[in-house]
Each structure stands twice: as structure tokens, then as C-alpha cells.
Amino acid sequence: MNRALRLIRRRAISSIPVLLIVIVLTFLLLESASGDAVDAYLLSIGGGDATVAQSLRQAYGLDQSMPARLWLYVSSLAKLDLGWSVTFGRPVLDLILERLPNTLLLMGSATALSFGLGSALGILAGAKPESLRDRALSTVSLILYAIPSFWLGLVLSIIFAVQLRWLPTSGIETIASGKTGLTRAADIAAHLVLPVAALALIYMALFLRVTRAGMAEVWRLDFVLFARSKGLSRARIVLRHVARNALLPLVTMLGLQSAAMLGGSVVIESIFAIPGFGRLAQEAVSGRDAPLLMGIIVVSAVLVICVNLVVDIVYAALDPRVGASESGG
């Protein structure tokens, strides 16, 4: 446990400069936008005169110089204050915390599904390289990997929600259904089937391909030959020796893919009208809400850092060769 704590501390310290770079670059990007939040707000309420704009800018601190505002942002961020969303009229942090659970549920389910199914099918394909089963699985995974998730989401909803009417088309749960406990959980699960499938199938294909490629490499190694010469059964060699060594890189991949999956959830949540983090990003873009967009990017960076940290800890637990003294980077 001590090792995990040391790992966490080291990673947290090395993440700070990276996070600062994210904050400064995002700030500079949003700074170059024409017009500020006050302009957007005045436009949305149908205009206002110069004195109103002036007093609003003073109230939000928008009249100060750029470095001063950057400093103001970073120092309030340290106090967990992410600013005020102009379009929603609420604190940015509240909005994000309200939307985040839906997205975490979506991403968590998609990760579990793609990892489980992808590695299982990958083992099936890699157990007999170049067999018919291997070729069929590889071809299917190649095509799945090429399908854009937003289009897959639309096609799935045409088939299963519109034509067959098996599943709901949108939302995270039936609104005002008064459901509680297990029936509510079942309701949410039914709403999540299509978006999770749309998000997960691509990653499933990716994990399948990586597992298969990894196993193809391990088959050639000496210790597999040794296991064979000991007369172990094929199933035992596949599972205990080949697959086990091929799955380790997959764990690392999980961390790397978390950023991509978070980006993918923007489109999926938009298609299935899930009130989540990704949809909030789209709403921030269409509302030209710079503080909200800034907060979303910063929180997503923190989220990805945390996922990678968890992955590192799991990896260190699985692979005893990774010592805590080894420098990360």
C-alpha cells in the first residue's frame, strides 16, 4: 500500500506543471475569441447600453489586463472556484459536478464492455493465429474500428429504437416516472444500452486487435515453447502463458484511451440527448460560454490524469517488475 501512496504522490506532483500548461494554453485560446461573455450575455437578452456593459465587465473582472485575469483564474481555481457560467447563470463547478456522473456511468460501462468483450474475442482470435476464426474476427474488428461512433449511434437507434421499439431513443431515464430503487436502475440501464454500445464497439475492436497482435508476438517467445515441451494443455498455455502476457499492455492502453473516450462522449451524448459532461461541452460552445468551456477542459484534463493514475496503480499491482523507484515519464 505504501508503494501505491508513493506512486500517487509522485504522479500528483509531476501532473501540476502539465495542468498549468493546459490552463494557460486554454486561457490564451479562449482569450483570442472575438467578444467576451458580457457581449454574449447582452446579445442573449437583446442588447444593452455601454454603461451596463461597463459595470458588468467590472463585476466579472473582465476589465483587467490579461495576465491579471489569468492569475485571478489560477488562484480561484486553487480554491476550487471555476467561475460563473453566463449561459446557465450558475457556478461552473456545480454544472460540471451535476453532469459528470452520467458521463462517468456511460464511460465506465463502455470501458467495461469494450475491455471485457475485446480481450475475450482477442484471446479467441489469438489462440490460433492465421486460422479461419482469427481471420474472420480480425476482418470484423477492422470494419468496426472504422465506423464513426456517431453514425453507429444513429444506425443503432434506427434499428432498435425506431423500427423494433425495443429500447428508448434518448435521455438517461424516463422523465417524471416516479421510479425508485431497482426499477429506476433498470430504466437507466435500458436507456444506456444504445449509447454504451455505440461508444464501446470501436474500442472493443481496438482491444481485440491489440490483444491479438500481442498474443501473436508472445507465441514466438521461448517460454511458450518451454511450456509446450512440458506437455501442458493448449488451453492452459493460451490462458496462463500467452494471453496473460499479452493483456498487460492493454491495461496501459486503457489509460491512453480515456481521453479519446471522453471526447467521443460529446457526440454520443448529443445523439442520445444524455445530459452529461460531453453535451455540456457542446452547450458551452454554442452559447459561447468561455468560463464554462475553460472549466470543462480543465476538469477533463484532471479526469484523464486521475484515470491514468488508477491505471498505473493497477499496472504496478499486476506487474511486480514495476518498482516505485522507477521514474515516470
Added chain:
Amino acid sequence: MRLIRNLIRTPEGAIGLGILALLVLIALLAPALSPGDPLKIAARPLLPPFTDVNFPLGTDRLGRDVLAGIIHGTRTSLAVGIAAALAAIAIGLCVGLAAGFAGGLVDEALMRVVDAFQIVPSFLLALAFVSVIGASVPVVVLAIALGAWADPARLTRAQVLSIRERDYIASARVIGMHPVEIAFKEILPNALPPVLALSAIIVAAAILTEAALSFLGLGDPNVVTWGSMIAEGRNILRSSPSLSIFPGIALVVTVVGVYLFSEGLTNALAGRRSEA
């Protein structure tokens, strides 16, 4: 030439090259294949597909020819995908070369920037970038490149670090070659192949990102793209699903072509190495 022969010999490479050649041909000949503006009204709106010889894939809600849109969309998809990948590789090569060659504090600083770009979801970054600067083809290209250069940068740096310790670099130093000359003449050509193998994957990802951006309405409104066609068809998904399905199929075929080509290329390169 031998590389191309090796490429065609693998089934993946042959099919991939075939698909890509066909797509490039369609993109180049788009004005001849379907003359005129694909965004112009051509016939009665919502003509179903496979009913009219002149409009084999039907028309959309405004009466625009779906086939013309798909033909011209090939141009946008390929152009944006390839341009974004080229930009990403160029940035990645420069940053990776600088970091690996300079070492020390410069390396440390550049790699933290690479880290920063890797932990921010690239789609979110592209979304923010396009919405701030305004949607046009060059901005979309740059937005996609911004989210894609970190991987080639990391790979280039790793390559440079392993190459710079080799004997021929030491001898180049001894004979008094300028460090910049060593970087570009001796290290870069040898660091390039694995980065180029990555480029096909970047092209595929760029095509998918462009489609997703224009699906969300953040593409250039003056050019027809597959993503915007899918978004347009989504409004009447229940009554005419084909409007969204056809451009999606075009997208899948394109990306499959790029993947197959990349796999064939990797195999051909590996074959060349083992032959040598």
C-alpha cells in the same frame, strides 16, 4: 518501387491501395463526375433512392442530389484528413527532433507540453478551437492537427534518443558537422519510417474527427461534407434513414481503405527489413 510491389503482394495492401486509388480518382474527378454546385437544389425534395436514374441515391430535404454530395464530400474528407495528418506529422517531427536532440531543460519543457496535449481530449480541443476561431476548412485542419501531433512527437523523440547514441552520429560530430546539419541530414531520415507508419492511422482519425465536427455543425458551411450530410439527414431519420446511411457508408469505406493500406504498408516495410 519495390515497396509498392511488396505492398500489392499483401492482400490488405492490394485492397487498401485499390480503395484509396478509387477514392482519390473520385475526389479529383468530382467536377466532371457531377458538374455544378452539390449544394444547389437539383430536383424534387426527398426523392427516394434507387427510383430515378438521374438521382440514383435520391435527394435530401431541400432537393439536393445525395450522390453529388457524396462525390464532392470525398474531396473534403480526403483533403482535410491528409492535410491535418501532414500538419500533425510536421509539428510532431519538429518538436520531437528538437526535444530529443537538445535534451536537458528544453526536452523536459517540450515533453510537458506534449503531455498537456495528450491529456486534453483532442475532440474537445478541436471543438473549442473551431468555435473560437470560426469554422472554415483551414481552421478545421489546424484544429485536428493540434490534437494529433503529440503521438508523432513522442515517437520521433524516442527514435532520436536511440539514434543519437549510434557510432555514425559520433563520427559525424567528430568530422565537425554542424548540429543542425546532423539533426536534419543524419538523424531525421533514419527516424522517419516508424513515424510515417503512424501517419495512416492519423489520416484515418483525422477523417473521423472532421466528420464528427461537421456532424455537430462545426464544419465549413460552404462545402459539402459527409458529416454535415449525416447531420442533415438526422432531422428526418424516421422517414428517410437512407439520407444518413449513405454518407456514413462512404465514411466507413474510406477509413477501412486507409487502415488496410496502413496494414499492408507495415507488412511490406517489415518484409523489406527481413529481406535486407
